[in-house]
Amino acid sequence: MTGRQTTPDAEGGRGTDAESGRGTDAESGRSAEGRPRAGTEGERGADTEGGQRADAEEGRGTDTEAGQGADAEAGRGADAAARLLTGLFAPQVLVIALPPLVGLMADGPAGAAWGLLASALCGGVPAAVILAGVRSGRLDSHHLVDRASRTGPLLVAVAAVVVALVLLVVLGAPRLLVATVTAMLAALAVTVPITLRWKISFHAAVSAGTVVVLAQVLPAAPTLAAGALLVAAICWARVRVTHHTPAQVVAGAAVGTGTAWAALSAFGL
Template structure:
């Protein structure tokens, strides 16, 4: 069970989920052009910041690539938000499709919510992000994505099983993700 929990945690990590969401929504809405802008949005909101986390981990500045130490999360989130805003400016200058711009803004909004909570308490970012992606997919792409709503439960189980979060920390990630998904769907 421990191995399954580790696999779920890695496969549905925030970087993977945000990247897949931005690429998929971009491609679905605008084909290859949307895929390109989704890739650009993912670079600035997920891939680039994750590369910074990996570097910080190797330099001993953060505990691990999931930034398990709550006190280390705020500077990481602030850096990711700055990167996201740089990506937003670039997307606007290049005339990106609305779905890519709203997707990037939603990820930044999610970082604000998670950062605010994590300044005081350790909310599960994994569960928050996977809930956002699942709910936003259902709201904007249709009922064919309803099975995705099971993923947050599996990821939440994995985070508790690995002792990375308490049940309460996992459960609070769900409404955080729902708030961001509602904002995403509302602005599309």
């Protein structure tokens, strides 16, 4: 009977062991449960950060592509504008259009008729020679991009302008028209020798000279202001299409302005 009795120490020991076991198991269980939860939170954080980085990289790539596309589109627009300016204000176009306008403003319909004569000789004859050269393949284009190919057409232009000037003087054309054709000859006298060794811009020279002449028959201040902007745009276009350097267009504009001013001044205009 004595062996079945349980002492308080035994009861306490079992209680303590049970409580300790339950406590340890509970703590161990919480730790075991906690570890997977911590790992899951870490994985979710890593995934989120990785996704954000991927989104940021994708966004930067999209922005870069959009920027490159916009730059390419702007470049194409600038090239198209440069080609348009180059064609509209080609030397042949201005030389053909200027004399009739000057003659009309200076002496009415009779002056315009004189201007058409000058236009046919100074602009029409060289333009026909250049067109024939382009069609035969001897010339690259009506802009005479290849400097070496310029000599023949320019000599034809010089001869045509001399003939026109002689006819205008002998037949008594208006003084401003004679001065205009003289300015053309003076510009050729300077630019032709230069272009044999260096590709000076005829677009710049002719457009600048045209502005100076037009300032004689139109209100001077606004004509010169607007004309300067136009000449600058033409110079930009010639550089943009890579047919000239900045120095070549600046030199051309200076020659055109100087020879036109000198010729008009010689006639007292």
